[in-house]
Amino acid sequence: QLIQITNSSSSFYHLNQLLGNRHVAAHLVHQRALSGADAINALRPFYFAVHPDFFGQHPREREVNENSIKRLNGYLENLQKPGTRSVQPTKLTFYVREIKDKEDIQKDILPHGFRLVSFTLQTKDVLTTVMDVLKSCSLSTEHMKGLKASSESPKSRQPVAGHGNPFYRPIKWDKSYYSFTGSRDPEQELEQAKKVEPTLSLWLRNHEKEATKKQNASVPRREELKRLKKELCQKFALEDIRWQRSWGVTHRCCQLQSLSRLSQQNPEDVLNLRGHTIIFTDQSGMNASGHVMLGTMDVHHQWTKLFVSLPSYRSLHLQTEWLKERISHVLGGIQVIDIERLGPVQPIEEHFSILNTFHKRLLARRLALHPRSLQGLAMTLENDRSSPSLHEMGHFIIPATCEPSRLQTFLQSMAWEARQRIKHRNQLQAEEEEVLLHCLEGLALRNLSKEPSVRHNQMIPCCRRLLEERSPLMEGLRVEVSHFYSVMQDGDLCIPWDWKG
Known part of the structure; x- marks a missing residue:
């Protein structure tokens, strides 16, 4: 009778009366001691x-977070359902905004800064789930200490004998019981559930139709985007038009239409764009590479003001190029490069300031470097670094305030290693291009690309495994290798580089 009662949440009150112990009730529900409202708080x-x-200015990241929040909410709901013994492991991916601790949150949000976080939930209760989410995202759990302590304290987890309270111990059947009766072993089910990971074939079967439908619906918008881009590039002799963020096709069309309208209203000002590359991003100005940045949240007046100022920006860009040449000459022919960032773009004003400061430091000390000893190597200058380092791709990362003699020693000692890494990078890049082409043709994909955060040594095995899998469901689709599964608003299919077969 006791076993039957414990299997029914509706009989919980009767069980409590039967045993005459409110501590038993606390024990039976300790896994769900944290309510849905508590979890949200x-x-x-x-x-x-x-x-x-x-993430209004970052539609791709917004969509990923929306989908993951839905999955997280569903996971929490399942944990709170009566009779739930195990919940399917759930992989979540979030773009997390960088927020500094111990200060005013509103003031310390880093502009447009975020990081990619992926983790799999395999928890048995709401409290542990909340803790896992916070820890996985590197967020503070200080406010959880009280809840955690109360839920894990012996008094809340184990009834006390004596004072009229009967001794309670949960029943744990021997494994032979489940074999003999044919009943399900909850512990075994939980362990099996933990091992279950979504496979590529299963995910494609569930989402291929949605991706195809969205992709077909986006065809007219894609054609319009292609037409607008070509028209503007020809009209103003632009080198290219790019987007820093993965905005959807509709969003991009709106941006180009806005630029087209502005060109009709102020044709003379827009002529200053000739020969430039335009990048739609989060702020207006010119970046370190000399490309014109158009802030997507700015109004036409701000764009027009930028166009008028372009001659001054070009002059500043020429000065930065001259500084790079002088630095290269002093440092044995090493090239100062600008690497496009996933986060905030470095404005040319800031870039010039860093170069100028660094150049003055070099002039203050005469370095004994052969004019061509570091030719073929590259370096970037960073303001937020304290010591020089060598990136895995072979370029040096140098603090703008680095002491010249220390810099010389570091560059000379690491030059050979840098060349080896560059050689390895070039080999990987060539290998990736080759296998990507084979994959594109072999799977009859409409397009195959990757997120910038996916490295060569991740993309190459991913493509090879896709060729081995040869799923017919991918035929004709636009696929992007990323860190998560998702169907984007225009039908692009995101798959993790380490997908399960």
Whole structure:
């Protein structure tokens, strides 16, 4: 009778009366001691860091976070359902806004800064789930200490004998019981559930139709985008038009239409764009590479003001190029390069300031470097570094305030290693291009690309495994190798580089 009662949440009150012990009730529900409302309150720092409303200028990241929040909410709901013994492991991916601790949150949100976080939930209760989410996103759990302590204290987890309270011990059947009766072993089910990971074939079967439908619906918009881009490039002799963020096709069309309208209203000002590359991004200005940045949240007046100022920006860009040449001459022919960032773009004013400061430091000390000893190597200058380092791709990362003699020693000692890494990078790049082409043709994909955060040594095995899998469901689709599964608003299919077969 006791076993039958414990299997029914509706009989919980009768069980409590039967045993005459309120501590038993606390024990039976300790896994769900944290209610849904409590969970939402506890996850406030998390929601503040990932809520889609804060990603208005980043539609791709917004969409990923929306989907993951839905999955997280579903996971929490399943944990709170009566009779739930195990929940399917769930992989979540979030773009987390960088927020500094111990200061005013509103003031310390880093502009447009976020990082990619992926983790799999395999928890058995709401409290542990909340803790896992916060820790996985590197968020503070200080506010959870009280809840955690109360839920894990012996008094809340184990009834006390004596004072009229009967001794309670949960029943744990021997494995032979489940074999003999044919009943399900909850522990075994949980272990099996943990091992279950979504496979590529299963995910494609569930989402291929959605991707195809969205992709077909986006065809007219893609054609319009292609037409607008070609028209503007020809009209103003532009080198190229790019986007820093993965905005959808509709969003991009709107941006080009806005630029086209502005060119009709102020044709003379827009002529200053000739020969430039335009990048739609989060702020207006010119970046370190000399490309014109158009802030997507700026109004036409701000764009027009930028166009008028372009001659001054070009002059500043020429000065930065001259500084790079002088630095290269002093440092044995090493090239100062600009690497496009995933985060905030470095304006040319800031870039010039860093180059100028660094150049003055070099002139103050005469370095004994052969004019061509570091030719073929590259370096970037960073303001937020304290010591020089060598990137895995072979370029040096140098602090703008680096002491010249220390810099010389570091460059000379690491030059051979840098050349080896560059050689390895070039080999990987060539190998990736080759296998990507084979994959594109062999799987009859409409397009195959990768996120910038996916490295060569991740993309290459991913493509090879796709060729081995040869799923017919991918035929004709636009595929992007990323860190998560998702169907984007225009039908692009995102798959993780380490997908399970």
